Amino acid sequence: MGEDALRLEEVAPAAFAARVAAAVEAGGRFGGLDARPDGAGGHRVRALVIAGAAPLLVATAARQGSVPGLRAMLGAADWDQREAHDRCGVRFAGDEPHRPLVAHPADPVAWTTPVSGEDVHQVAVGPIHAGVIESGHFRFHVVGERILHVDVRLFYKHRGLERAAVGCRPDEGLALVRRACAACAVANQVAYAQACEAALGLTPEPALRRQRTLMLELERLYNHLNDIGQACAGIGLAAGAMEFADLKDRMQRVNRAVGGHRFLFGTVAVGAGVAPADRAARAAARAEVLAVRDQALRAWREILFNPGARQRMRGTGRLGADAVARMGLVGPAARASGPAHDARTVSPRLWYPGFSPALAPEATGDVAARIEMRAAEIPPATEIVADLLADDAAPAPARAATAPGGVGVGWVESPRGETTCVVDLRSGRIAGLRLRTGSFANWPGVAAAAVGEILPDFPLINKSFELCYACVDR
Amino acid sequence: MLIKDLAAARRRAGLPRPGRRGSLALRHVDAGSCNGCEHELQSAAGPAYDLSRFGLHIVASPRHADILLVTGSVTRRMLEPLRAAHAAMPEPRLVAALGDCALGCGLLGHADELVGPLEQVLPVSIRIPGCPPSPEEIAAALRGVIASGRPGPTGG
Numbered sequence: 062m063g064e065d066a067l068r069l070e071e072v073a074p075a076a077f078a079a080r081v082a083a084a085v086e087a088g089g090r091f092g093g094l095d096a097r098p099d100g101a102g103g104h105r106v107r108a109l110v111i112a113g114a115a116p117l118l119v120a121t122a123a124r125q126g127s128v129p130g131l132r133a134m135l136g137a138a139d140w141d142q143r144e145a146h147d148r149c150g151v152r153f154a155g156d157e158p159h160r161p162l163v164a165h166p167a168d169p170v171a172w173t174t175p176v177s178g179e180d181v182h183q184v185a186v187g188p189i190h191a192g193v194i195e196s197g198h199f200r201f202h203v204v205g206e207r208i209l210h211v212d213v214r215l216f217y218k219h220r221g222l223e224r225a226a227v228g229c230r231p232d233e234g235l236a237l238v239r240r241a242c243a244a245c246a247v248a249n250q251v252a253y254a255q256a257c258e259a260a261l262g263l264t265p266e267p268a269l270r271r272q273r274t275l276m277l278e279l280e281r282l283y284n285h286l287n288d289i290g291q292a293c294a295g296i297g298l299a300a301g302a303m304e305f306a307d308l309k310d311r312m313q314r315v316n317r318a319v320g321g322h323r324f325l326f327g328t329v330a331v332g333a334g335v336a337p338a339d340r341a342a343r344a345a346a347r348a349e350v351l352a353v354r355d356q357a358l359r360a361w362r363e364i365l366f367n368p369g370a371r372q373r374m375r376g377t378g379r380l381g382a383d384a385v386a387r388m389g390l391v392g393p394a395a396r397a398s399g400p401a402h403d404a405r406t407v408s409p410r411l412w413y414p415g416f417s418p419a420l421a422p423e424a425t426g427d428v429a430a431r432i433e434m435r436a437a438e439i440p441p442a443t444e445i446v447a448d449l450l451a452d453d454a455a456p457a458p459a460r461a462a463t464a465p466g467g468v469g470v471g472w473v474e475s476p477r478g479e480t481t482c483v484v485d486l487r488s489g490r491i492a493g494l495r496l497r498t499g500s501f502a503n504w505p506g507v508a509a510a511a512v513g514e515i516l517p518d519f520p521l522i523n524k525s526f527e528l529c530y531a532c533v534d535r
Numbered sequence: 536m537l538i539k540d541l542a543a544a545r546r547r548a549g550l551p552r553p554g555r556r557g558s559l560a561l562r563h564v565d566a567g568s569c570n571g572c573e574h575e576l577q578s579a580a581g582p583a584y585d586l587s588r589f590g591l592h593i594v595a596s597p598r599h600a601d602i603l604l605v606t607g608s609v610t611r612r613m614l615e616p617l618r619a620a621h622a623a624m625p626e627p628r629l630v631a632a633l634g635d636c637a638l639g640c641g642l643l644g645h646a647d648e649l650v651g652p653l654e655q656v657l658p659v660s661i662r663i664p665g666c667p668p669s670p671e672e673i674a675a676a677l678r679g680v681i682a683s684g685r686p687g688p689t690g691g
Contacts, residue, residue, distance in 0.1 A: 072686075165612055188616050189564055191595035193577050196565045198615055217612045218567045221645025240643045243571030243667065286576075308580040313578075323669065324571055531570040 065114045065409050065468055066463070067259065070287070076130045077106065077121040082134035084110040084117055090402055090474065091137045091389050092116070092481035093497035096145035097124065104151050108138070109470060109483060109497075112273040116470040118483070123151045130156030134494045137389020140253030140505060141497070169200070170194045173212045176202035181209065184516065188217045195530035199519075206515040211508040218534035226494045231257040231484075234491050238482075241496060242532030243324045244287075247273075247280040247443045248475030249496060249532060250329035252482035253412050255471025257331045260486045262463040269334045270454035274412040275449035276320060276328045277473060278442045283312035284476035285393075285435040286357060286440070288527040292432045293364065295521040298374040298463045304360045311353050315346045318364070347450045354443040361436045366419070373427035378522035381426055390506045392478020393434035394526050398426035404474035411473070417442075428525040437472055464491035477528060496535065500528040538541035542679055557681045558590030562600035562624070563633075566617050566653070568607030569646075572634040579670040579677075583624065589678050597623040602661070602680070608636040608643070609650040621657055629680070631661035633673070 070081050085091050100107045104123040108131070109116060121128055130153030131138040142153045143162035151158070159174045173183070187198040198214040222241055226234040238253040239246050241272035258265065265273070271474050290305025313323040320328040321339045328335055336477030337343070364370050380390075382399035395401035396418060403418035405411070419437040421430050472484045485493035507526050511519055580586045580593050587610060596598050598618045609617065621630065631652045632638045639652025653659055663676040 069638065188613065189620055193563045193573050193580070193593060194565070195568070195570055195573060196616070217616070218565070218607065218610055219612060219648055220567055220608060220610060221648035223644065224647075240569050243569045245575060246569075303582045306578065307583060310578055310581065310583050318548065323575070324667070326666070336588040529570055531568065531675050 066115065067258070067468065068115065068117045069468070070117065070119045072119060072121050074121045074124050076121065078129045078131045078134060080119050081108045081110060081131060081138075084112065084119065085312055085520045088112055089117065089378050090479065091221075092470070092479070093483070093495060094145065095483075095495045096129070096140050096149050096151040099492055100147060102415065104149055106145065106151060107483075110468070111407075111472060113482070116472075118360065118468070118470070121175055126150055127152040127154050129154050131469035132156040133508055135389070136387045137502065140501065142445065149295070153171070161243050163219060165214070165216065172214065173200050174202070174210055176210050176425045178204070180204045197530045201516060203516060206517065208514055208516060211511050211519075213504055213508050214529055216534045218531055220535065223494045223496065223534045226491045229491050230489065231261075231486070231491065233482075234494060235329070235331055238494075238496060239326060241535050242282055242498070242500075243326075243478065244529055245475050245477065245498060245500070245532050246489070247276045247281070247325050247329060248473050248480050249482070249498065251277060251411075252473045252480050253470040253484065253494075253496065254329055254331045255473070256469040256482040256508065257471075258410075258459050259469030259471065260465065260467055260484050261469070262461055262465040263332050263459035265459045265477060266461035267412065268452065268454045269411060269459060270339065271449050271452055272334045272413040272456050273329065275446060275452070276325050277310070277411070278445045278449070280318065280325060281442045281476045282353075282439065282441050282446065283309050283316065285439055286353075287310060288435050288524070289357075289361065289364075289432055291524045291527055292374070292428070292521065293370070295368060295524040298364070298367065298370055301360065301364045301367070301370070304359070308353050308357050308360070311349065315349050315353075318342050319346045332459045337452060340453065342433065343450045347447050350443055350446050350450070354439055355437055358374060358436070371429070371515070373518075373521060374432060374525075375425075375427060377428040377518050378514055378525060379427040380506060380510050382424070384509060385506070388505050388509065389502060390478070391502045392474070392476070393438060394431050394503055394506060397421050397424060397430035397434045399424045401478065404479040408473065410471075411444075428521055431525040437438035477526075479503055483535075496532070498529070498532040500530075501533045503528055504533060548577070556590070556674050558592065559601045559677070559681060560592050560594045560599050561602050561604050562594055562597045562603045562620065563606070564613075564617055564620050566605050566607040566613040566637070567610035567649070568634065568636060572606035575667045575670050576606075576633065579642065579673040581670075584643075584674045586674055588678065589674070590602060590681060591674075591677050597621070598625065600628070602629045602631050602677075603656070603657070604631045604633045605637050606633045608639075609653055609656055610644075611648055611650055614650050614656065619626075630657045630659050630670045631663060631677075632659045633663050634668055635664055635666040640664070642649050663672060668680055
C-alpha cells in the first residue's frame with residue numbers, strides 16, 4: 062500500500078456536508094463533487110478531498126433527490142453542485158435555487174443573478190468573441206462602465222466527453238480525455254492515467270514518473286509563456302504580445318522535437334510510457350529550453366518596467382487570500398494572493414524531489430501578481446525539464462502493486478492549478494469518469510475579480526487567469 | 536493615373552513584382568473545439584508566420600469577413616450562434632473547416648451533444664485537415680485560396 066491509498070467513506074446524508082467540510086478543515090483540498098444514478102432510481106453523491114497525497118471519497122445517498130448543501134461550509138463546491146443538479150436533478154438543500162450552469166435555458170431570468178438599482182443594465186458578450194478565442198458567454202451587470210456582477214455562462218462547447226467514456230476501455234477513454242483540452246492535454250491525461258492505474262492497482266516506475274513529469278513541465282512552459290503574451294495583448298502592448306507569442310512557438314517546436322507533437326498529444330498512455338526522443342534531439346531541446354528561459358526573463362523585465370503595463374496591471378482585479386481560500390481557487394492564480402497549495406509537492410506518482418512552489422514576489426492578488434507568478438514559475442520548470450531531458454531509458458510499464466479496487470483518483474498540478482480525476486472501472490470498462498480541471502476550479506475567481514472594476518479591464522482580468530473553456534465544458 | 540505612376544515608380548526602383556494580389560478577411564468561430572486549432576490559428580497570425588503578409592487578416596466581425604473559419608465538432612449549443620455568424624456575412628462568402636473535428640474525422644463526444652460534421656450545417660469549400668493543423672499548414676491552405684484566384688461558391 063502506498064501513501065496515496067484511497068479511502069472510501071459512506072456516510073448518512075445528514076452527515077455528508079459536515080464530513081466533507083471537516084476533511085477540508087483538517088487540511089485537505091476539495092477535489093470535486095458529483096452525482097450519479099445509483100441504478101435503483103436514486104442518486105449517489107460523492108465528494109473528493111485529498112489530504113497531502115491521501116485521497117478520500119465521501120459518498121452518500123440522495124434521499125428524495127436531495128442532500129444537505131455544502132456551499133456555506135465550502136464555497137468551492139458551488140459549481141460542482143450546480144453541475145450535479147443540471148445533470149441529474151439532485152438538489153442541495155439550503156443552497157437552492159440552483160442557477161443553471163451546464164443547462165442553457167433560453168430565458169435570461171432563469172440563469173442570471175438578479176441585480177437591480179438605478180441605472181443598472183446588462184451587457185451581453187459572446188458566445189462568439191471578437192478575437193480568436195473559445196466560445197463562452199459573459200453577462201455583465203453594470204452601471205456605466207462599472208461592473209457590479211458577472212454571470213459566466215460556459216458549456217457552449219459541451220461535448221459530453223465523460224458520458225461518451227462510459228463503457229470504454231481505459232485506453233479508449235484516454236482519447237476522450239485528450240480531446241477535452243489541447244492546452245492541458247498532458248495534465249488531463251496524466252490525471253486520468255493515474256486514476257485508471259490506481260483503480261487497476263498499478264504503480265508507475267520511476268522512469269515512467271520522470272517521463273510524465275517532463276511532459277507536464279513542457280506543457281507548463283509553453284502555457285505560461287502564452288499567458289504572459291496574452292496579458293500583454295490584453296493591454297495592447299504589442300511588443301510583449303509578439304515576443305511571448307514567439308517564445309511560446311519556440312517551446313511548441315521543442316514539444317514536437319521531444320514528444321512528436323506541438324501539444325504533446327500521444328505522449329501519455331495508461332499504464333505505460335512512450336519511447337523517448339533520440340539523444341541528439343534531447344540535447345538540442347535542452348539548449349533551446351535554456352535559451353527560451355533567458356530570453357523570456359529578459360523580455361519579462363522589460364514589461365515590468367513598461368509604465369503602461371504597470372499602470373494597467375497593478376491593483377486591477379484584486380482578490381484577497383481569504384476570497385481565494387473561500388472559493389477554493391488553485392494554481393498560479395491562487396498563489397498570487399499568498400502561499401497556496403501546489404500539487405507538485407504531493408505527487409508520489411510523479412517526479413518532483415525536493416520541490417517547493419515558487420513564491421509570488423509580491424502576493425498582491427492583482428493582475429500583476431497573477432502574471433508575475435507565471436514568470437516566477439518559468440525558471441524552476443526549466444530546470445526540471447533540463448534535468449529530465451537527460452533521461453535515456455524507455456519507461457517500463459507500470460507494475461502491479463495492490464489489488465484492483467475498481468475506483469481510482471488522480472491529481473496533477475496543471476498550468477492552471479490542480480486538476481483531479483476520478484475513474485470507476487467495472488469489468489475493465491469505464492463505469493464513471495469525472496475530470497475537474499484547474500480551469501473549472503478557477504472560473505468563479507474570474508467573476509469575483511471583475512467586481513468593482515470597469516468593463517475595459519475585463520479582458521485583462523480574464524487573461525490574467527487565462528482559463529480554458531474546453532476543459533470546463535468537456 | 537496615380538496608380539500607373541506608382542507602378543512605373545516601382546519598376547524603376549526594381550522592386551520585385553508581387554505575386555497574385557488579393558486579400559481575404561477571416562472570421563473564426565469555435566463551434567466546439569479543444570482549443571488546439573485556436574492556438575494554432577493565433578500562431579499562424581503571430582510573429583513567426585504572420586498571415587497578414589499574405590493579405591490574410593483576421594477580423595472582429597462576420598460582417599467584415601470573406602471566409603468563416605470554423606473549428607470543432609459542432610455542438611448542439613453552438614449550432615445557432617454558428618448559423619447566425621454565417622448569415623451575418625456579406626456575399627460572396629466561403630466556409631473553411633479548420634481541423635479534423637470540423638471535418639468530421641474521428642469525432643469524439645456523446646451523440647446527444649453533437650450536431651455532426653460542419654458540412655451538414657454549412658457549405659464547406661475549404662478543408663484544412665490536422666489535429667490540430669500546424670500554423671504552417673493553416674497559412675499554406677489559406678494562401679492557396681488567394682493563389683488559386685477562385686472566388687469559390689457563394690454558399691447558402
